[in-house]
Amino acid sequence: MFDTRVSRRQFMQLGGMGLGAVALAACVPATPGASPLGAADEEPVVIRFHGRTGVQGDHFIERARAFEEENPGITIKEELFPHAEYHQKMEVLLAGQTMGDTFWTVLLSGLYHRYANQGVLLALDDMVAADEYDLGVFFPESLDAASHAGSLYSLPWICHPGRVGCFYNKQLLADNDLEEPPEDGDWTFENLLEYAKVLTQDTDGDGQIDQFGMQPGRDPFSLLVWARASGGEIYDEEGKTSLLDSEETLSAIRFVYDLMHVHNVAPSPEQQTSDMFVSGRIGMVQSGYWGQSWKNQIGDRFELGAAPMPKGSTGINGSMYEFDPACIYSGSEHPEEAFEWVKWLANKETGIRIAEAGSVPGSRPDVWEDPRLTQFPIHNVFTNIMYNVLPFRGPGNFRGLEIRDTYSNGMDPVWLGNEEPDNVVPTVSAKLQEVLDKPPA
Amino acid sequence: MTALKEVRPEIQAGPRRLKVSLKRQEAITGYLYILPWLLGFLAFTAFPFLASFYLSFTDYTVVSQPRFAGFANYAEALSGDDLFWGSLRRTFTYAIVGVPLGIVGSLSCALLLNQQLRGTTLFRALYFLPSLTPLVALALLWQWIFQPDFGVLNFLLAMVGIDGPGWLSSIEWALPSLIIMALWTTVGGGQMVIFLAGLQGVPQELYEAVEIDGGGAWYRFRHVTLPMISPTLFFNLILGIIGALRVFTVAYVSTEGGPAYATWFYILHLYTQAFKYFNMGYASALAWIFFIILISFTYLQVRASRHWVFYAGDTG
Numbered sequence: 001m002f003d004t005r006v007s008r009r010q011f012m013q014l015g016g017m018g019l020g021a022v023a024l025a026a027c028v029p030a031t032p033g034a035s036p037l038g039a040a041d042e043e044p045v046v047i048r049f050h051g052r053t054g055v056q057g058d059h060f061i062e063r064a065r066a067f068e069e070e071n072p073g074i075t076i077k078e079e080l081f082p083h084a085e086y087h088q089k090m091e092v093l094l095a096g097q098t099m100g101d102t103f104w105t106v107l108l109s110g111l112y113h114r115y116a117n118q119g120v121l122l123a124l125d126d127m128v129a130a131d132e133y134d135l136g137v138f139f140p141e142s143l144d145a146a147s148h149a150g151s152l153y154s155l156p157w158i159c160h161p162g163r164v165g166c167f168y169n170k171q172l173l174a175d176n177d178l179e180e181p182p183e184d185g186d187w188t189f190e191n192l193l194e195y196a197k198v199l200t201q202d203t204d205g206d207g208q209i210d211q212f213g214m215q216p217g218r219d220p221f222s223l224l225v226w227a228r229a230s231g232g233e234i235y236d237e238e239g240k241t242s243l244l245d246s247e248e249t250l251s252a253i254r255f256v257y258d259l260m261h262v263h264n265v266a267p268s269p270e271q272q273t274s275d276m277f278v279s280g281r282i283g284m285v286q287s288g289y290w291g292q293s294w295k296n297q298i299g300d301r302f303e304l305g306a307a308p309m310p311k312g313s314t315g316i317n318g319s320m321y322e323f324d325p326a327c328i329y330s331g332s333e334h335p336e337e338a339f340e341w342v343k344w345l346a347n348k349e350t351g352i353r354i355a356e357a358g359s360v361p362g363s364r365p366d367v368w369e370d371p372r373l374t375q376f377p378i379h380n381v382f383t384n385i386m387y388n389v390l391p392f393r394g395p396g397n398f399r400g401l402e403i404r405d406t407y408s409n410g411m412d413p414v415w416l417g418n419e420e421p422d423n424v425v426p427t428v429s430a431k432l433q434e435v436l437d438k439p440p441a
Numbered sequence: 442m443t444a445l446k447e448v449r450p451e452i453q454a455g456p457r458r459l460k461v462s463l464k465r466q467e468a469i470t471g472y473l474y475i476l477p478w479l480l481g482f483l484a485f486t487a488f489p490f491l492a493s494f495y496l497s498f499t500d501y502t503v504v505s506q507p508r509f510a511g512f513a514n515y516a517e518a519l520s521g522d523d524l525f526w527g528s529l530r531r532t533f534t535y536a537i538v539g540v541p542l543g544i545v546g547s548l549s550c551a552l553l554l555n556q557q558l559r560g561t562t563l564f565r566a567l568y569f570l571p572s573l574t575p576l577v578a579l580a581l582l583w584q585w586i587f588q589p590d591f592g593v594l595n596f597l598l599a600m601v602g603i604d605g606p607g608w609l610s611s612i613e614w615a616l617p618s619l620i621i622m623a624l625w626t627t628v629g630g631g632q633m634v635i636f637l638a639g640l641q642g643v644p645q646e647l648y649e650a651v652e653i654d655g656g657g658a659w660y661r662f663r664h665v666t667l668p669m670i671s672p673t674l675f676f677n678l679i680l681g682i683i684g685a686l687r688v689f690t691v692a693y694v695s696t697e698g699g700p701a702y703a704t705w706f707y708i709l710h711l712y713t714q715a716f717k718y719f720n721m722g723y724a725s726a727l728a729w730i731f732f733i734i735l736i737s738f739t740y741l742q743v744r745a746s747r748h749w750v751f752y753a754g755d756t757g
Contacts, residue, residue: 088716091504091716095504269610270606270607270611401717401718409701409702410701412701
């Protein structure tokens, strides 16, 4: 009776039927609450989170594990991508409708407000109200920047006041009998020029400049610091009109151009290399809060100092509030759990830890005032600026990356010294206006 | 049992089989072998190819659904986009200068290495090495060579009393810099190896005949070598032009299209529109325009080749 033979064909048929049955069984959704052990033994909700690799990525992983300890019902699954391809990856995830529940994005590229405008981001107003979450803990500028069309689309994670720092080589200043620039920012463009002239030197007597006085940033956000100190802007409040060729902004551009090509105290792009400051070949350099990380490269060659960038003709220091948001995807199936994670990212401890890790602090005054950060003198220079920071302005049609490319390529002839600002800036401004006139991205 | 077989002969014969000829069986086996590739081709090449054609007639920003826009993207490219014609002109300049230099350089190297001298194998390997360098590494390496202050190129120029330019940061010199960078890989790379193979296929008796007739080296090259390797030359020319027109990586890594759009090539423009600004519909139109340009250009070259390419076995 056990002599029944199964042919190869029959074996394959039976095997196929068996596999099909298993596959069908696997497709049957689990019955909610089917576990006889109750809620305590239910699988935790998995919240996917997208962020950048590197310092921030390590920070997210560390904070995720801490969050899970506090919230055993929620698991954070980090999916981190390199900065260079981060936003392409976001678009692919959106196109494939496989976006994670929560993610990091940026303000300056215009993507944050574009996502808000296109319905990619979940408006948080209802959850904030239901949770009685206190938004008063944040810098007010954060909430303005995080809002779009009257709704709040993220909780601010980290923030800074822009490219407002004039970092300097304390050793070079001391060697040239220059006092350190005032920590309260009470100095002027003219003062900075005098400093730069003294610091610019031909140290080996070969007729070539070996040490420059000042390195200004050439990107639009660096220029904005000079422009706002002079009463100018790159575009109007609604982000619809280019103001690059306004007299105030043009005067700021002329000043930076003169530093490079009239006074020869700043390296032109052709003379500039990335390591000039840390190798002691530049006295002062414009940068943001993150410039403090130069300490690691400088080592014991010299001591790093920082002061606010100087005041322009208006008597104010230029700045622009910038923040990095933690957002919830509108298609998330677990918005409540996602909101818990976003709140965690916006809490005080996270805000302090990310600054300690080498990035910038959380968007809350209690973070910036915490003794763990105020022990660093350069941090305090930026804290003072934060309390007077000027608001964020972005292009009204969210085409920040197009604006940046148009500006950078358009202004190259100026920074290279091929053209005078007055000849080029009106043309660049017209090109910016063409971008601003396009429909929303 | 015997009686049963007589009544139902199919029992003895077993299950009925479809009669398939050997030729057809072989064909089915062959198709099964290529099936994985075929599925990959359909999913990752044919479908995106057709999808991009459809998308080129839409306004599509990835997040939103495609909206039909007719020929608007094509009209925008041809008449509304300042960077379209500029990037096309720059790309053709790069190809027109770079391809002949690459062909002449790689043919010269191949001629030298075809001399059957001592150490030829070593030199062949050395010349070929640069072409094995990944383009991103190549771009980063040349950024240092071109560095105005302490780059090796300006150092060497300074030794002969020349004050070198800013190279990649100079509006005038950025494009020539990228051409030099590309030549470093093409002169000793695949083109040279293909030329070498072509040269080694030239019958020796033709050279002997020229020698008997008293022809010199130039005469041998002009009237024997060049006609005999003309199919190889044609092949390298076609691939060289297509490769040059597709220039992207070196500009993306070294200059990001700058300064002042000096190295903003067509494919960089397309990439920027697609993956930076997310104007996928417009980028698809740019891709199709480029496809048409490439096809037309290649067709013209094939037509022109009838007048100068010599195929030894061609009796027509």
